[in-house]
Amino acid sequence: MAETDFDVSGNGRPVRRGDRGSGVVDLRRVGVHPDxxxxxxxxxxxxxxxxxxxxxxxERIALYRGRSGAVHALEDRCAHRQVPLSMGVVEGETLRCCYHAWAYRxxxxxxxxxYLATGDARPPRGVRGYPVREAYGLVFVFPGDPQKAAVTPLPELPAFGSPAYRTMTFSRTVRCHYSFMHENLLDMNHQFLHRGVVGRLHPELLEYRTGERSVEARYLFTHAGGKRNRGAGLLAGEGLGGGDSADLMTIRTDYPYQTLDLLPENAERPAFRLWTAxxxxxxxxxxxxxxxxLMIxxxxxPGALHLAWPLIRRFTERVFAEDRMAVEAEQRAWDEQGEDRNHEVFALILDVREVLRANGVPL
Incomplete structure (x- = not known):
């Protein structure tokens, strides 16, 4: 990619020097693209x-569900006195401000x-309305150019709603720039962080591909010993008895989303599929x-997954808590230093940073 600096190793292969000092824009100052x-x-x-x-x-957004069942998304301020519309009252398909009862479609x-009377000042047209859609148990809004909403597809998740899978939904606030999350999931070399939960895992990067909007990596995971959480084995499709296996993990940043599929050894389909935003x-x-x-x-x-559900939930929550601890620590370092002082050496992560830069917008 054009913005990446290279050195040449002894065998003639290009080697990235890393982000720092290469003259590229600090990724933590790049915002997500709203379209x-x-x-x-x-x-x-x-x-x-x-x-x-x-x-x-x-941007504060007021979401309300009208009598028809449709969800609407409006700028969360009344055009009159700027009182949040999220404090308002729903009447049919309209939202009425709690202060002076101005009604919005x-x-x-x-x-x-x-109370508008003849001779009063001309009222404003209203507030911004966002295109909104519901899918996969989530409410999606389109914060960018509304003209592009109709031609921009929602992510496709064929496993969601499939009779072969059951979905576990997560929603958590993380105090960091979104790019840290992309890097964390894509870089499986951080498994030492989870040693108390998954034991000693050995991830081997088999290959990866980079495009204008995507980076996809394939890892081979083998368990190298140590105590392993029961929920980890259940999630990987090993059953209550457990057992070691070599699992193939495919992780993809497809801007602005991420996916992860885990295919156990000799399996025909993934034991689980994860989609994140x-x-x-x-x-x-x-x-x-x-x-x-998380589609498991x-x-x-029959009923085995229902019994295993609490164990899987606790395992995934613990892994996420450890990841959150790490990425929030990265953000604190950025805040204290006022810049990105990372010395990244993993080519895969340097590539995903370029994808996030190229597809984002300046803050």
């Missing part, structure tokens, strides 16, 4: 006839000002909401 569909809450949190607040990169246009909440994008859909293959024994 994509981003989840901002779980569907079940937006109940019929109610309104809640959400956020995307410093689902597109953000004002439909009624109860990291949605910045604040304007500086140093805090994001991580949404995850159902075993042949």
């Amino acid at each position: 994509f569909w981003y989840p901002v809450t779980r569907s079940r949190k937006v109940r019929r006839g109610q309104v809640i607040g959400a956020a995307f990169a410093g 689902g597109d953000g246009r004002i439909s009624q000002i109860p 990291y949605v910045p909440e604040d304007a500086e994008q140093r805090r994001c909401r991580a949404y995850g859909l 293959e159902k075993p042949g024994i």
Whole structure:
């Protein structure tokens, strides 16, 4: 890629020097591109006839579900006195501000000002309305150019809703720039962090490919000993008895989302498939909401996955907590130093940084 500096090793192969000092833009100062569909809450949190607040990169959004069951997304401020519309009242398909009862349609246009009289000042047109769609148990909004919403697809998740899989949903705030999350999931060399949960895992990078909007890596995972959490084995499809295997893991950043598939040895389909999105909440994008859909293959024994569900949940929560600890520590270092002082040596991560830079927007 054009922005990456190279040295040449003794065998003539190009070797990246890393980000620092190479003259490239600090990735932590690059924002996510708004012209994509981003989840901002779980569907079940937006109940019929109610309104809640959400956020995307410093933009406050009011979400409400009308009488028809459709969800609407509006800029979270009344055009009158700037009181948050998330404090308002839903009436049919309209949202009424709690202060002076100005009523808004689902597109953000004002439909009624109860006390407006002839001779009064001309009222504003309304507030911004966001394109909104529901899928996979999540509410997605399109914060970019609304003209592009209709031609921009939602992510495709064939395993979601499949009779062969059951989905576990996650939604957690992480106090870091979204790029740290992409790097964490893609770089499986950090398994030492999880040694108390998964034992000693040996990840071997088999290959990876980079495109304009994507980076895909394939790892071979082998268990090299140590105590392994029961939930880890259940998630990997090893059953209650456990057992070591060589698993093939494929991880892909397909901007702005990420996926991870784990295919156990001799299996025909993944034991689980993970889809994630990291949605910045604040304007500086140093805090994001991580949404995850973990689609777990159902075993042949009826009810076995239901019994294993709590163990798998605890295992995944513990792994995520350890990852969150690490990436938030990275963000704190960036905050204290005022710049990215990472000395990255892994070519895969240098490539995903270039993809995130190239597809993002300046903050």
